[in-house]
Amino acid sequence: MKERFTKNSSIKNEKVDTKKRKLIKATIGAFISGTLFGCDKKEILGKLKDPKNIAKSPITVNILRPPGAVDEREFAQKCIRCGRCGEVCPYNCIKYFDIKEAGVFTFTPYINVLEKPCYLCMKCVEVCPSGALVPCEKEDVRMGIAVLDRVICLTWNMYETGILCKTCFNVCPFSGKALKLDLHMRPYIDENYCTGCGICAYACPADTHPRSKGKKAIYIMPVRIYKKKKKEKKI
Amino acid sequence: MKKPFYKRITFYRYLSLTLFFLLIVINPILIHKYGITFIQGWYQSFAFGNLFIVSPLEGLESILTSRSIYLTTIIGMLLPIIIALLLGRVFCSWACPINFLSMLTDKILGIFSQKLKYNRNLITLPRYILWFALITELILTLIIGYPLYVWWSPQALVGREIMLYVFYKTLTIELIIVFVVLFMNLLTRRFFCRYLCPLGALLALLGKDRKLVIKYNPNLCVNCKLCDSRCPMNIKPSQGESMSIYCWNCFECKDVCPKGALEIKWGDIKEFKKENEKLVLVPKENII
Numbered sequence: 001m002k003e004r005f006t007k008n009s010s011i012k013n014e015k016v017d018t019k020k021r022k023l024i025k026a027t028i029g030a031f032i033s034g035t036l037f038g039c040d041k042k043e044i045l046g047k048l049k050d051p052k053n054i055a056k057s058p059i060t061v062n063i064l065r066p067p068g069a070v071d072e073r074e075f076a077q078k079c080i081r082c083g084r085c086g087e088v089c090p091y092n093c094i095k096y097f098d099i100k101e102a103g104v105f106t107f108t109p110y111i112n113v114l115e116k117p118c119y120l121c122m123k124c125v126e127v128c129p130s131g132a133l134v135p136c137e138k139e140d141v142r143m144g145i146a147v148l149d150r151v152i153c154l155t156w157n158m159y160e161t162g163i164l165c166k167t168c169f170n171v172c173p174f175s176g177k178a179l180k181l182d183l184h185m186r187p188y189i190d191e192n193y194c195t196g197c198g199i200c201a202y203a204c205p206a207d208t209h210p211r212s213k214g215k216k217a218i219y220i221m222p223v224r225i226y227k228k229k230k231k232e233k234k235i
Numbered sequence: 236m237k238k239p240f241y242k243r244i245t246f247y248r249y250l251s252l253t254l255f256f257l258l259i260v261i262n263p264i265l266i267h268k269y270g271i272t273f274i275q276g277w278y279q280s281f282a283f284g285n286l287f288i289v290s291p292l293e294g295l296e297s298i299l300t301s302r303s304i305y306l307t308t309i310i311g312m313l314l315p316i317i318i319a320l321l322l323g324r325v326f327c328s329w330a331c332p333i334n335f336l337s338m339l340t341d342k343i344l345g346i347f348s349q350k351l352k353y354n355r356n357l358i359t360l361p362r363y364i365l366w367f368a369l370i371t372e373l374i375l376t377l378i379i380g381y382p383l384y385v386w387w388s389p390q391a392l393v394g395r396e397i398m399l400y401v402f403y404k405t406l407t408i409e410l411i412i413v414f415v416v417l418f419m420n421l422l423t424r425r426f427f428c429r430y431l432c433p434l435g436a437l438l439a440l441l442g443k444d445r446k447l448v449i450k451y452n453p454n455l456c457v458n459c460k461l462c463d464s465r466c467p468m469n470i471k472p473s474q475g476e477s478m479s480i481y482c483w484n485c486f487e488c489k490d491v492c493p494k495g496a497l498e499i500k501w502g503d504i505k506e507f508k509k510e511n512e513k514l515v516l517v518p519k520e521n522i523i
Contacts, residue, residue, distance in 0.1 A: 080279055080297050127282065
């Protein structure tokens with residue numbers, strides 16, 4: 001009486017549909033050959049020779065992770081790309097990497113400081129479910145560290161430009177702590193307190209001055225790059 | 236004889252699929268235009284107020300590749316895992332946006348012919364391919380060292396593309412994956428869900444001993460095979476396979492059964508199987 005549960009399986013296999021199999025084989029073959037011949041071999045081989053290239057982080061100067069982010073080496077592994085940080089950001093400053101520019105970092109969040117800086121509302125940090133953004137206080141955020149280019153800064157070249165600009169000082173959320181003015185009203189940055197929010201870089205008006213050729217006097221460096229350059233004494 | 240629509244469970248399933256899909260369509264618009272962030276995200280991580288879920292496979296991959304345990308992720312994974320343990324693969328059949336889009340393609344095909352709507356099996360593979368999909372997915376992520384499913388999961392891509400379009404007015408190339416999945420659905424009904432979905436495989440694995448079961452009663456069955464033709468997963472409820480690991484509890488077979496041989500039960504799936512084995516079956520010739 002158990003027949004009804006076990007029958008059919010053996011009978012059906014006798015009729016092998018060769019047409020279907022050919023079709024499947026043909027499609028799979030076409031797919032594989034298409035991918036093999038369609039892509040740039042040199043590029044892929046080069047990437048395989050140097051595995052670091054595959055996972056080269058797109059985080060550079062002025063392109064930063066949202067506040068509270070873990071170390072860049074862990075970020076892409078931890079982030080589950082749920083996009084809630086970008087949804088919750090009231091200023092819409094969080095954006096997402098595209099596959100062409102980021103590879104395995106696709107759809108991880110970033111803040112382009114020059115387009116829209118972070119205003120440290122800390123909403124994205126509370127919302128992150130994966131531990132890529134770890135909750136912390138405003139003061140402890142280290143998205144990067146601001147670097148001031150004294151050659152371009154209008155106030156540092158006061159005698160040449162005739163401008164006494166304090167925009168970065170006025171705009172900094174921790175002004176007086178992270179961004180200070182010296183006796184000649186020239187701004188300088190205290191790396192121990194700078195959160196790297198990028199408001200100063202966003203606001204810096206130096207790029208509109210003909211002398212600086214469209215360059216801003218302040219840019220934000222991700223912490224890892226900053227430390228590296230500090231060791232090499234390039235800053 | 237067809238039941239009225241409000242008595243069919245399939246109607247409520249379609250309603251639920253539509254509502255869940257509308258949720259991820261309307262929600263980004265609500266957030267972007269009106270700033271209401273009460274509900275966030277899509278089915279990778281979904282937040283309703285302070286309650287949030289994390290998709291189990293994505294969470295698992297994140298834990299595996301980062302080699303560290305973050306409690307928030309695990310707490311987010313708890314609710315989907317408990318649902319999968321008790322109800323089986325209901326996320327797939329009742330909420331998944333890919334299933335909603337596949338349902339739409341089914342409906343469109345149904346305009347042309349009834350046979351195309353339910354019975355199209357151009358490519359059929361052995362069902363255990365589903366487990367290989369899960370295993371290869373996990374091994375590939377471990378080889379590469381970065382979570383993969385977080386990027387290509389079609390059910391998340393639907394939500395992501397909608398969000399990207401609403402927020403930044405852009406779409407990404409990954410949208411092709413969704414179209415490929417839907418194209419495969421044209422050839423074989425729910426091809427992706429049947430054979431290739433790693434998340435579905437994980438949920439099926441979790442729901443092996445689920446409590447919500449479609450119980451098959453061989454004594455009432457008249458072997459009309461209506462249920463077999465209706466099943467989107469191509470399993471055979473008429474042979475008791477509705478109690479197998481591959482069933483995703485969509486209850487389409489239950490609706491179509493004219494004799495009530497399939498019924499929804501809450502209980503131990505193993506006992507139901509044992510009961511069926513003990514039953515002395517009445518030979519079908521005698522009924523006729």
